[in-house]
């Protein structure tokens with residue numbers, strides 16, 4: 298019996314010891330869990346802090362976009378311009394904290410040694426990383442960071458091509474050499490979606506129903522003045538007025554250029570206007586025209602004089618001589634194009650600084666004198682719709698050549 302008692306005692310002892318060993322193992326696991334939890338909590342706190350930092354740096358910009366999270370949206374609608382986070386856990390915390398966030402996050406930002414926290418970045422919630430070819434839809438600033446407060450690296454003209462690497466819907470990252478810069482996304486268009494050829498041509502149908510003899514300076518800062526708009530010449534046989542002929546051809550040129558993918562802006566599409574020559578130049582300047590075509594017809598005392606000529610400034614033009622080579626090239630291209638298309642007599646390129654409508658230009662310009670209305674044959678030719686179409690196609694060919702299309 299004693300043997301049995303000893304055995305029972307030993308078994309009980311073994312059970313007690315085994316239980317203790319099991320507990321010890323459990324404790325170890327719990328400790329690991331605790332350790333794990335504290336790691337998680339650290340991570341959460343870190344994320345929370347980072348989110349606050351993001352909000353802090355985004356709030357003053359006023360360029361934020363709403364998040365996709367509906368909870369957050371209502372808050373954003375109240376606040377206006379704040380960006381939201383994707384973490385729903387954090388949202389409820391932040392909603393409770395409300396405005397305290399601003400103060401806290403500023404403190405966090407100040408105490409944080411992360412320098413990048415103060416540099417604007419693309420919105421991580423909406424950014425899409427994809428390499429694609431884009432063009433600028435207008436003259437636009439390239440910035441060093443995605444913020445209108447950021448330093449302007451460069452200003453580029455309309456239709457400048459870039460490779461975009463990322464877009465958060467508000468700002469796009471673009472490559473310039475090895476560097477990354479930022480352009481507001483609203484001023485970028487996918488190159489594949491550009492339906493026109495990228496060039497803007499402004500067409501000025503010369504003259505108007507009634508000339509305007511009021512004076513204007515012949516160029517910026519000039520003391521010399523000229524009539525705002527001359528009345529123009531008229532057909533010796535047809536009786537057609539120059540302002541009528543120029544609009545007929547200009548409308549055909551517009552259609553021809555648009556069919557070729559040009560963007561076209563007309564200075565006038567009716568006769569009943571009052572636009573001075575300097576104002577016509579301003580239309581082209583303000584539009585940022587790639588070329589400004591002024592359509593005119595000629596007149597001379599000698600009815601035998603005939604043929605096409607174009608007009609450009611001299612290289613010494615005091616107002617816009619810096620554009621001489623472009624104007625000269627444009628004038629050559631348009632003259633050759635018009636002569637080749639019509640078979641008309643090729644006269645020459647007249648270089649002069651006496652034309653207000655040229656002197657006021659800040660964009661490449663030419664005047665095309667399509668022929669002499671004082672020459673019976675040329676007058677009748679120019680009044681003919683088929684010949685007008687040839688002129689339009691010839692001028693368009695000249696523009697194609699000028700732009701290298």
Ligand SMILES: [Zn+2]
Nearest residue numbers: 503529593594
């Ligand atoms: Zn004229």
